[in-house]
Amino acid sequence: MWREAVRTSHLAIGLVQLSTTRFVEISDKAAELFGTTPEAGVGLDYLSVSERPQEAAQTFRLVGERMLDGIRGRRRFRRADGSSVELQISGWAVRSSNGPDLGLLIASEVSEADNAAIGGDVVAPNSRSRPGFDFDDVQITLNDHWCIAYVSANAGTVLGRPARELLASSILELTHRDDLAALLLAFARATTDRSADVRIRLRKDRSWRTVQAVIAALEGDGSLPFSLIAMPSVEPYAQDSTGTSQLAGHLRRIAAQIEAAGALAPLIETAAHLAIPAAPELSPRQWEIASRLLGGERVPTIAAEMYLSQATVRNHLSAIFQKFGVHSQRELLALWRGGVRRPIPPGDTPISHRL
Numbered sequence: 001m002w003r004e005a006v007r008t009s010h011l012a013i014g015l016v017q018l019s020t021t022r023f024v025e026i027s028d029k030a031a032e033l034f035g036t037t038p039e040a041g042v043g044l045d046y047l048s049v050s051e052r053p054q055e056a057a058q059t060f061r062l063v064g065e066r067m068l069d070g071i072r073g074r075r076r077f078r079r080a081d082g083s084s085v086e087l088q089i090s091g092w093a094v095r096s097s098n099g100p101d102l103g104l105l106i107a108s109e110v111s112e113a114d115n116a117a118i119g120g121d122v123v124a125p126n127s128r129s130r131p132g133f134d135f136d137d138v139q140i141t142l143n144d145h146w147c148i149a150y151v152s153a154n155a156g157t158v159l160g161r162p163a164r165e166l167l168a169s170s171i172l173e174l175t176h177r178d179d180l181a182a183l184l185l186a187f188a189r190a191t192t193d194r195s196a197d198v199r200i201r202l203r204k205d206r207s208w209r210t211v212q213a214v215i216a217a218l219e220g221d222g223s224l225p226f227s228l229i230a231m232p233s234v235e236p237y238a239q240d241s242t243g244t245s246q247l248a249g250h251l252r253r254i255a256a257q258i259e260a261a262g263a264l265a266p267l268i269e270t271a272a273h274l275a276i277p278a279a280p281e282l283s284p285r286q287w288e289i290a291s292r293l294l295g296g297e298r299v300p301t302i303a304a305e306m307y308l309s310q311a312t313v314r315n316h317l318s319a320i321f322q323k324f325g326v327h328s329q330r331e332l333l334a335l336w337r338g339g340v341r342r343p344i345p346p347g348d349t350p351i352s353h354r355l
Contacts, residue, residue, distance in 0.1 A: 001144045002094055011181055016103040018064045021046045033107055035079030051076040066315055069093045069192040074110060086110045092188035098222045104188045106181045137231040141224055146170050149224055158230055160204040176201035176208055190215040193309050199233055289316045
């Protein structure tokens with residue numbers, strides 16, 4: 001279904017197999033930006049066109065190992081005619097139990113406004129809390145072609161059309177074209193987290209209705225992969241053609257970007273000041289998580305502050321524990337604060353199972 005979304009999209013969008021870093025599908029608009037054709041773009045190695053292939057390879061490795069789920073940042077790419085282009089890339093992992101993990105990448109050319117922006121790769125948290133459900137919310141189940149397989153009888157209250165008329169309609173065709181990037185990235189995020197929410201405009205008769213949509217991935221054979229609950233939104237709609245502002249609380253800063261921004265040195269300096277044993281093999285993101293842990297923050301707080309899922313934070317902590325040769329938060333803090341490892345008291349449980 002993801003290939004179909006890419007193939008038919010007006011967006012500059014591509015689908016990459018994480019294990020091979022090669023495009024398995026690429027839209028017309030994306031092929032144009034990369035200076036190729038959709039046919040030639042299939043099988044193209046992302047690393048071969050990136051002007052920083054080592055950084056890109058590290059990013060793919062982290063996403064493949066589930067240390068990261070999403071990225072956002074500027075990248076320069078080499079085109080077939082020898083020229084280069086700078087693109088703003090937003091991407092999210094598409095996890096699957098029925099096939100290889102994929103990466104959904106949505107690109108746009110960097111504008112003058114983007115060039116004037118400060119800290120373009122750093123995003124702010126989404127402060128809106130998820131709304132509660134009520135009986136007016138419309139429940140939708142999609143099939144593997146993005147079409148509505150089931151819809152609650154009250155669909156007309158939100159979409160202005162009876163349920164029977166919505167059956168077999170494509171959610172992509174019902175969504176405003178300027179909101180498709182945000183919608184597809186939210187679907188991708190639902191494969192990495194328990195659910196994802198996004199604000200979009202859905203077609204209502206001849207007009208558009210702004211809704212808050214909560215998306216969840218469904219278990220099974222893949223024939224009914226997603227459910228969606230749509231509820232009317234009372235907030236004014238702020239148009240964003242790239243869809244990135246709606247995902248601000250979820251997109252990650254990749255480790256290489258943090259290091260390039262000079263964030264690693266202060267963290268190592270702080271570690272030295274606190275007499276933390278040297279561990280230069282820790283990534284910048286792992287240093288940040290470790291420093292927050294030392295400061296007394298727990299997994300839910302670290303996840304919220306760094307815009308990561310709790311599962312991703314736990315994956316990082318497991319890697320940190322392994323590198324320091326410890327098995328729990330208590331052991332790690334004892335090692336750092338006392339310089340000597342202390343045994344785990346009976347009954348203490350490793351953080352990966354306790355938090």
